[in-house]
Every structure is written in C-alpha cells, then in structure tokens.
Amino acid sequence: MKAINADEFAAVAKQFHVMCGLVLPEGKQYLVTQRLGPLLEGSGITSWQEYVALLAKDPHSSLAVGSIHAITTHETSWFRDANVFEGIEETVLPELAERIRERRERSSARRGAQITIWCAAVSTGQEAYSLAMLIDRFVQNNPDLLLEQFLILGTDISAPVLAQGMQGVYDDFEVGRGLRADLRDEYFEAVSGNRWRVRDRIRAIIQFQVASLIDPFAHVGGFDLVLCRNVLIYFDAETRARIVQLCGAKLSPGGIFMLGASECLMPVPDPFTVQRTPKAAFYRRA
Ligand SMILES: C[S@@+](CC[C@H](N)C(=O)[O-])C[C@H]1O[C@@H](n2cnc3c(N)ncnc32)[C@H](O)[C@@H]1O
Incomplete structure (x- = not known):
C-alpha cells in the first residue's frame, strides 16, 4: 500500500x-x-x-x-496499576459488601442481593479477571457473602479482544505480566501450548459483550461500580465528556466510577464527587 x-x-x-x-x-x-x-x-x-x-x-x-x-490499542495486564486494585480491595469491596448486606436485609433473599460491575473497554479481559480474583479472595474472608453475588460485565468495541476474554486463555507471556504465581496457580489451569485457562469458578461471574462507548447500549444499567480505565485518552474532550456522562448514567446512586491511575476528571463533572483513599482516587455518583 x-x-x-x-x-x-x-x-x-x-x-x-x-x-x-x-x-x-x-x-x-x-x-x-x-x-x-x-x-x-x-x-x-x-x-x-x-x-x-x-x-x-x-x-x-x-x-x-x-x-x-x-x-485501537489493547495494551492491558493483570492488576494494572497495583495501587488502584489495592484501593479497590481496601475501600471499595468492603463498601460493596455492605451494599449486599443492606439489600439482603431488604429483600430477605440470601442469593438475590447482587452487585454489578461494568469494566468498560476491558480489552482481552485481564481487568475483569483481576477484579474477580480479588472478589473471590474477599468472599473467602467474608463467609456471609457468595462469589455469585457479584456479576462483572466486560465490554469493548473490538470483537477479537473480547473473544480472547471470553475464552479466558492466555499464553505464558501474557500470564507473566502482573500476575503473581500463587494467583496463577489458584485461578488458572495449564492447557496445551504453554497456555493458561482461567478456571470456571471465576469465569462464571463474568460476561463479555461487544459494545462501543460512543454508541450507548440501552439494556443494562444500575451498576455499583464502573471501571473505564486507560481508554479516554484516545478521544477528544467532547467525546470524553459524553463517555463520562454515560458512565454516570449507568451507575446506581452512590455508585463508584474509576479511571486509570494516571487519569483524572478535571474539573469533576456532575453527578460525581471525588473521593481519595490512601491508595487510589475514585468518583462517586450523587
Ligand atoms: C488500552 S486498552 C485498556 C484496557 C483496560 N481497561 C486496562 O486499563 O488495562 C483500551 C481498550 O479500549 C477499547 N476501545 C477503544 N475505543 C473504544 C470505544 N469507542 N468503545 C469501547 N471500547 C473502546 C480498545 O479496543 C481497547 O481494548
């Protein structure tokens, strides 16, 4: 050419x-x-x-x-920006657990109270699986909770990257980028060709779906947590603002919005307020 x-x-x-x-x-x-x-x-x-x-x-x-x-650029890795995931573990998951307990009290159904999380622009899935591993560990330490009370939706505009996310199969090189050996051994099984497959227990709480951030999908919403990380840099200011509004609209009241470690909203737009923890900053929907 x-x-x-x-x-x-x-x-x-x-x-x-x-x-x-x-x-x-x-x-x-x-x-x-x-x-x-x-x-x-x-x-x-x-x-x-x-x-x-x-x-x-x-x-x-x-x-x-x-x-x-x-x-499009699909760069991603396990637990990308370790601080953000530590912030989720220390601050966000305990809050989500409280939400489950409150909802359970209201609905009196142990399994009915569900937390929904949206990983927008999830690429090949590492972000969603990292969250799922964190959640599983958290649930193990909180026996009143069940792993299946959490549901993660991973979306991306690129069908090929999502196909890999859906399969949950990664080669040695990919697995080596940010994944601790103990987590690899607990949550993955070795498959042929020096590859690793995410175990079904974790895969069961994640759904993948092709969706564009500029072409909002109407049928889902009410998320408790939305991650939209390391993608806004590819858009102009107007498109970025539109996507941030979309994420806000998809959150339930009091829901949490997270960007990549090097990203921030300046100024902080409605309906968000910024909240800083020792490990990470996040935005809360009014
Ligand atoms: C750099 S990756 C970020 C992956 C992950 N969020 C992370 O932080 O590791 C950016 C992803 O955004 C996706 N993307 C780009 N434009 C998009 C759009 N308009 N709608 C949805 N996803 C988009 C790309 O396909 C790519 O997989």
Whole structure:
C-alpha cells in the first residue's frame, strides 16, 4: 500500500471518528499505514479512497470490525496499576459488601442481593479477571457473602479482544505480566501450548459483550461500580465528556466510577464527587 497523503489521512481519521470516536491526530500517518496497510492489502483494496468509501458504506462490515481492532490499542495486564486494585480491595469491596448486606436485609433473599460491575473497554479481559480474583479472595474472608453475588460485565468495541476474554486463555507471556504465581496457580489451569485457562469458578461471574462507548447500549444499567480505565485518552474532550456522562448514567446512586491511575476528571463533572483513599482516587455518583 502506498504512503497516505494529507487528504487521505484526513478522510481516514474522520471515518474512524465517526465509527468509534477515536481521534487520529496529524502526525499519526505512520500508525495508520502500519496498522491498516496490511488489512487493505489482504482485502485487495488498492486505494485509501476506496477503503474509506467501503467503511462509510457499511460501518459494521468485517472490514470495519477488523479495522477498528487494528487501529485501537489493547495494551492491558493483570492488576494494572497495583495501587488502584489495592484501593479497590481496601475501600471499595468492603463498601460493596455492605451494599449486599443492606439489600439482603431488604429483600430477605440470601442469593438475590447482587452487585454489578461494568469494566468498560476491558480489552482481552485481564481487568475483569483481576477484579474477580480479588472478589473471590474477599468472599473467602467474608463467609456471609457468595462469589455469585457479584456479576462483572466486560465490554469493548473490538470483537477479537473480547473473544480472547471470553475464552479466558492466555499464553505464558501474557500470564507473566502482573500476575503473581500463587494467583496463577489458584485461578488458572495449564492447557496445551504453554497456555493458561482461567478456571470456571471465576469465569462464571463474568460476561463479555461487544459494545462501543460512543454508541450507548440501552439494556443494562444500575451498576455499583464502573471501571473505564486507560481508554479516554484516545478521544477528544467532547467525546470524553459524553463517555463520562454515560458512565454516570449507568451507575446506581452512590455508585463508584474509576479511571486509570494516571487519569483524572478535571474539573469533576456532575453527578460525581471525588473521593481519595490512601491508595487510589475514585468518583462517586450523587
Ligand atoms: C488500552 S486498552 C485498556 C484496557 C483496560 N481497561 C486496562 O486499563 O488495562 C483500551 C481498550 O479500549 C477499547 N476501545 C477503544 N475505543 C473504544 C470505544 N469507542 N468503545 C469501547 N471500547 C473502546 C480498545 O479496543 C481497547 O481494548
């Protein structure tokens, strides 16, 4: 595929902004040719104009799905930003446990009181599984709670990364990124090809679903905790604000919103207030 000129780049960038909210700033031409060039060649597309026209014609085609996967960054790891997970363990989980107890008292059903968590932009699933491991340990220390009282929904715009999350299978390299050996041995089983598969007990509390943050899905909401980490940097200010509003709308009153360790909301928008713990900051919905 020949190099992309300024007009072609502008057209590609505009199309991705429409399809997934992504901003491709001037100067990222190399990224576009490097990540999308092979896809175009493999699809027999001979020009950037033809490519953009095909995406515009059908933004849900396999070409569009493959393009979104190719252009987005899926970097993730187990317990990414250890402080955030320590903050969740020390501050957020005890609070969620109290919510279960209160709901249980109100409903008088031991199993009925459920906590729902949304990992928006979950990539290949490490964030959701890290949370599930933390929750399982927490439940072991709080015998009045049950693991199945927690439900985690992991969403992402990229179907291929979610497919790996759903399978819960990771190679040695992936497993080595941030996962302690004792947790690996407790929560994973070795499978062929030097790979590791998350045990069913943990998988059972997680559901994965393709969803775009700029194309809000209507059928779920009322989450107690929403994590939207390390993804807002890829959008412009207006799109970021829209996504933060979406996350707020998907939280139940008093619910908690968390960003990545290097991210913050400045100024803090309605309906959130910021709350700092010794380990992490989070935002609470009014
Ligand atoms: C850098 S990863 C972050 C993964 C994880 N949250 C973490 O912090 O380790 C960003 C993810 O956001 C997803 N993403 C990008 N644009 C999106 C959109 N419009 N809607 C939903 N997910 C999106 C990408 O596919 C990618 O998997």
